[in-house]
Amino acid sequence: MPDTAKPIPNSLVVLREEFDDWAILFDSATGNAFGLNPVGVFVWKCLDGNRTIKEIVNELRENCEGVPEEAEGHLREFIQDLVEQGLAGYETQKD
Amino acid sequence: MRPKRINAAVNLMNTPRSVDLAITNQCNLRCTYCSHFTSAGDVGQDLPTEEWLRFFEELNRCAVMDAILQGAEPFCREDLKQLIQGIVRNRMRFNILSNGTLITDEMASFLASTYRCDGVQISIDGSTPKIHDACRGKGNFVRAMKGIKILRRHGLPVSVRVTIHKHNLKDLEDIARLLLEEVGLPSFSTNSASFMGLCRYNAEEVQLSPEDRFLAMETLLRLHRKYNSRINAEAGPLAEAETWLEMEKARQERRERMPGRGCLTGCGGPMSKLAVRADGVIVPCIQMSHIELGRINRDDLHEVWENHPELKRLRERRNIPLSDFEFCKGCDYIPYCTGNCPALAYTILGEENHPSPDACLRKFLEEGGRLPDENAK
Numbered sequence: 001m002p003d004t005a006k007p008i009p010n011s012l013v014v015l016r017e018e019f020d021d022w023a024i025l026f027d028s029a030t031g032n033a034f035g036l037n038p039v040g041v042f043v044w045k046c047l048d049g050n051r052t053i054k055e056i057v058n059e060l061r062e063n064c065e066g067v068p069e070e071a072e073g074h075l076r077e078f079i080q081d082l083v084e085q086g087l088a089g090y091e092t093q094k095d
Numbered sequence: 096m097r098p099k100r101i102n103a104a105v106n107l108m109n110t111p112r113s114v115d116l117a118i119t120n121q122c123n124l125r126c127t128y129c130s131h132f133t134s135a136g137d138v139g140q141d142l143p144t145e146e147w148l149r150f151f152e153e154l155n156r157c158a159v160m161d162a163i164l165q166g167a168e169p170f171c172r173e174d175l176k177q178l179i180q181g182i183v184r185n186r187m188r189f190n191i192l193s194n195g196t197l198i199t200d201e202m203a204s205f206l207a208s209t210y211r212c213d214g215v216q217i218s219i220d221g222s223t224p225k226i227h228d229a230c231r232g233k234g235n236f237v238r239a240m241k242g243i244k245i246l247r248r249h250g251l252p253v254s255v256r257v258t259i260h261k262h263n264l265k266d267l268e269d270i271a272r273l274l275l276e277e278v279g280l281p282s283f284s285t286n287s288a289s290f291m292g293l294c295r296y297n298a299e300e301v302q303l304s305p306e307d308r309f310l311a312m313e314t315l316l317r318l319h320r321k322y323n324s325r326i327n328a329e330a331g332p333l334a335e336a337e338t339w340l341e342m343e344k345a346r347q348e349r350r351e352r353m354p355g356r357g358c359l360t361g362c363g364g365p366m367s368k369l370a371v372r373a374d375g376v377i378v379p380c381i382q383m384s385h386i387e388l389g390r391i392n393r394d395d396l397h398e399v400w401e402n403h404p405e406l407k408r409l410r411e412r413r414n415i416p417l418s419d420f421e422f423c424k425g426c427d428y429i430p431y432c433t434g435n436c437p438a439l440a441y442t443i444l445g446e447e448n449h450p451s452p453d454a455c456l457r458k459f460l461e462e463g464g465r466l467p468d469e470n471a472k
């Protein structure tokens with residue numbers, strides 16, 4: 001994905017925050033549910049189609065403790081995983 | 096790494112995961128053991144379509160995942176498709192509990208087209224029209240079996256619930272053969288006619304005696320083994336057989352206790368779900384429709400869920416030791432017992448925070464009941 005790509009959630013997916021900032025991503029179209037830890041929840045809330053992955057990493061650094069150097073790589077993998085599971089996609093660029 | 100702000104640790108989820116919705120008070124049948132009619136859930140009216148649709152938007156905001164549509168009989172609602180479209184629009188999946196007699200090809204095709212239907216549960220009480228119809232009324236076996244066929248033809252997941260009563264006690268073997276071998280269902284579940292709704296007036300005619308319960312337990316355990324666990328139960332004779340045999344074994348082995356037992360832990364419902372009556376009143380469970388927690392579209396669901404004192408009282412019942420009850424005094428089973436269903440405790444005694452006398456092993460044995468042999472073939 002180019003650096004300018006902005007991830008966006010699948011609108012059929014529900015974020016269900018349950019206990020202690022942990023959550024479930026529930027795909028109502030398939031019935032599948034995926035667990036998210038508190039950092040995953042934070043990232044999910046940043047997927048608004050307005051931020052690039054780099055910008056999300058900056059948000060993470062501002063709002064989370066102990067963000068490691070290699071966070072951007074981890075985030076790319078995490079978002080790629082969401083995309084492969086059909087939970088997220090990328091905002092298409094308008095010409 | 097972790098976010099800087101962490102919520103205070105609580106062990107209650109933020110909102111219910113699923114909701115039981117009695118979308119209608121109407122039914123085309125009047126089964127002699129029906130738990131709905133004459134109960135507090137029998138409210139004599141239905142809500143207009145718009146009220147439900149508005150409420151589904153709140154369920155979406157609360158991230159509720161599943162709606163269990165029931166009634167009386169959900170297929171009596173003429174706007175059922177509109178309601179289901181509302182559920183789908185609001186990112187939920189759904190199940191339907193039905194008597195199966197009103198299902199049409201067109202409705203099944205609609206349900207399948209939503210791709211959100213996790214199951215339709217149909218009640219079948221006998222292997223022949225005579226036995227099924229004994230409590231449910233003439234012609235309804237044929238209609239319900241046809242309903243199952245139509246649903247399956249459209250690829251919908253169908254489950255069957257068999258309610259055990261005096262008229263079908265000797266038919267269990269044939270029911271299992273019909274459902275698992277002839278119809279080819281993966282499994283079915285069982286319960287028994289319990290002292291709620293109309294059953295309270297027809298108890299003599301339908302409810303199982305201690306000897307009947309023994310027979311039902313023995314037969315179901317045998318069938319459960321024969322069909323490799325394709326028969327299951329959360330209540331009724333099969334569930335009781337499994338729990339009671341475990342309790343008796345623990346007693347004989349003089350175990351100190353069993354995990355999660357010894358207090359009123361028999362119901363986890365109020366920790367993960369809520370229900371709504373056909374008139375829009377929010378209740379903890381359809382079977383506890385007498386406990387009114389608020390009204391949809393007037394009271395905030397999240398607020399009701401988190402703070403209603405009656406819900407708190409039900410959630411705290413798990414901390415009440417069975418040894419506190421005069422009813423359980425001197426009972427050897429206390430460290431292995433959960434006190435069971437609060438709704439049945441209420442219909443029998445008028446008090447939810449009490450062990451249910453119906454599921455009391457000591458009482459069952461005192462009344463002449465016997466436990467089946469676990470290994471009987």
Ligand code: SF4
Binds near residue numbers: 129
């Ligand atoms: S048990 Fe079900 S089908 Fe029978 S009368 Fe009651 S609601 Fe109707």
Ligand code: SF4
Binds near residue numbers: 424426427
């Ligand atoms: S008296 Fe009944 S309900 Fe009470 S502990 Fe004994 S078996 Fe359980």
